[in-house]
Structures are given as structure tokens and as C-alpha cells.
Amino acid sequence: MGTERTPVRSLLLSLGLAALSVGTWWVFLGTDDTRDVDPVTGSTTGPYEAPQVIACGLVLVGLVAVGTVVVPPWAAVAAVALPFTAAWAVHAAGQDDSGLWVVGGALVLLGTVGGGALVAAVTRALRGRARAAR
Template identity: 35%
Template sequence: MTEVHNDRRKPDSAALWAILVAVGTAAVYGALFAWDQHRDLDPETMSESGPYEAWQVILAVLLLGLLAFVAGRRGRPWVATIVLPVVFTLCFTIDAATDRNADGLWIIGAFLVAIGSLAGTAASAGLGLALRNRALRGAAPQHP
């Protein structure tokens, strides 16, 4: 008996999700961080802060967490867990390394961004997958 395989890709393919996650991640970075290169100097303490404000980081965490959650909910947690941290860390690395005021510590920041985005993405995508599996189990017919 010969098996016939349908070679058409589902619109929910891993490659499509990889592209969506990569573009979404780069868009979030560009919209929230790439434009802000201004550092603030406190005149009393002479300490420098920035360039990012708390609202930018909070919004990025929420948006990227949602993106990872949706990917997990659609059954693609590994795509998000691999692609999102790589793209976000790459965006940060290019931005920080090419900053004219870079002090060389950007590599430490890139490492921390990679670890944090990996942990956050894995948690969000894992939660999405867990809720998907729970919903699928609930939708399955119950046998006595």
C-alpha cells in the first residue's frame, strides 16, 4: 500500500511562525528601544541613567511575552523559545555595539539580555502550550 503525502504547507507551519516571531521581535525592539539613545544625567549625583525608561522595558516584556504565549498556544513553543531570544539579543547587540558612547560593557548586557529573554520566552511559550494541551484534553471525548 502506498501512502500519499500532501506536501502543501499548513499556514501554521514552523517556518511561518519563525518568520512571524522574528519580525514581531524586531518590530518591538525597533519601536521601543532603537530610537532612544539619550542618557540622562542627574545634576546632583552626577550619575548617568538610561537610555531606556521603565515603561519601555515593561511594554517590551508584555508584548514579547504575549508573542511567545501565542506561539506556544498555537503549538510552536520551541520556535518562539529559539527565535525570539536570538533576534532580540541580536538587535540589542547591534544597537549597543554601534553606540558612539559604548564603553565596551555591551557584551555583558547582551549576555544578560540573552539569558533573560530566553527564560521569559520559555516561560510564556510553555504556559501557552500548557493551556493549549489542557484545552485539547478538555475537548476530547470522555470515555467511561
Template identity: 40%
Template sequence: MTRQDERKRPRLPWLVGTGVLTAATSAGLWWLCRGDDPKHMAPALVGGCVVGLAAITVASATVLPTPVVVLCVAAPFTVAWSMTASASDDSGLWGVGALFLAVGTSAGAALVAAGTKAFRSRQRKRVR
């Protein structure tokens, strides 16, 4: 393996660190956007979460493989949301909401990550 090949291939600690940072940022985004009132779902909260998750996904998709990005974005965000939803829901329907959130967040992260990788691949071809 040449030295140039080694620079192109990220090492395992770098990948693990990026995955952990992505997961922590994803979960932290819910706590940041949620505010003081967990029962209040303002459009600004939803929009802020969507934009924030998209930004996190784009940033991590430049380093991590798409399935890892989806896992590191969707799972921690869903767990953070579930913690607040389960604490304030007496009906038990928060579980259904968590399922929908997990599916939607996973699908969105997969689309954004795939789009990011396609865009970066296209940009690399242009430069060459």
C-alpha cells in the same frame, strides 16, 4: 493518515512562515520600543518589551514547538538590542549585557511558551 490528522498537523511552510514572522516581530519590537534616545532606559521601555515579548511568545507557541519559539523570540531581540548597544558603548560591556539579555529572554520565552502549551492542553481536555 486521515484527513483530520492532516488538519491537525501544520505543514512546513506554515511553520517556517510563523517562525520568520515571530523573529521579525521580536526584532522589530526592540526598534519600536527603543524610541529616539538609545541611551535612555525608561521603565516603560522595559515593561513594553516584556509585555510585547510575552504576547509574541504566546501567539507563536500556539503553532510552533517550544524550542523554536525560544529561538525565534530571544535571538532576534538580542541581536537588535546588541546593534544599538554596541553602537553607543565605548567600554565593550554591551557584550555582557547581550549575554544576560539572551539568557533572560530565553528563560522567559521558555516559561511563557511552556505555560501557554500547558494551558492549551488543559483547555482541550476540558472541551472533550
């Protein structure tokens, strides 16, 4: 298969990115429902710890960067952000009786789309600079 971008190839690669995005959510966040309770104050935190969120974010950055090279940048961002947000929201909705998961989902969507757009823009700029240097 050549490196030419065709609609079918872009669709298949985007579906692969979407699957990897959901897999990233599952590996880093989807299996963690444990909340920590402070024995002194009784306040709860979690379920996520900073290192797992940072690792998850780094993998998503990598997916968007690679995706931007193989599919149009908008498709890479959408293929990573939308499935990741959907996976997060479906899981959160099942865990939350207050309805605040909707706010969290909106913030996850804004963060993944905004961060993904920034990563795609930087990736394109670096690729353009590398091409110009040749």
C-alpha cells in the same frame, strides 16, 4: 491554508515572529538613546525607562504565547529571543566603547530565552488543560 504544522509553514511563521521581535525592539528600545543626567550628582541613567521596558516585555510575552500555539514551542522561543537579542546587541555595540555590551547582550539573551521558555511552558500547560476540559 489549514492549521496543520508543516516545515515550510513553521519556518514562515517563525520568520514572522522574528520580524515582529525586531520590530518590538525598535519601537520600544531602538530609538531611545537619551541618557538622563542628575543635575545634583552628575550621575547618568538610562536610556530606558521602566514603563517602556515593561511594555516591551509584555509584547515579547504575547509573541511567544501566540508563537507557541502556531509553531513548536522551541521555535517560538528562538524566533523571538535570538533576533531581539541580536538587534539589541548590534545597537549596543555601536554605542559602547567599554565592551560591556557583551555582558548586557548575554543577559538579554538569558532573559529572553529563560522568560520565553517559561511563557511557552505555561502556554502549553494552559492549552493542554483547555483541551482536557473539552
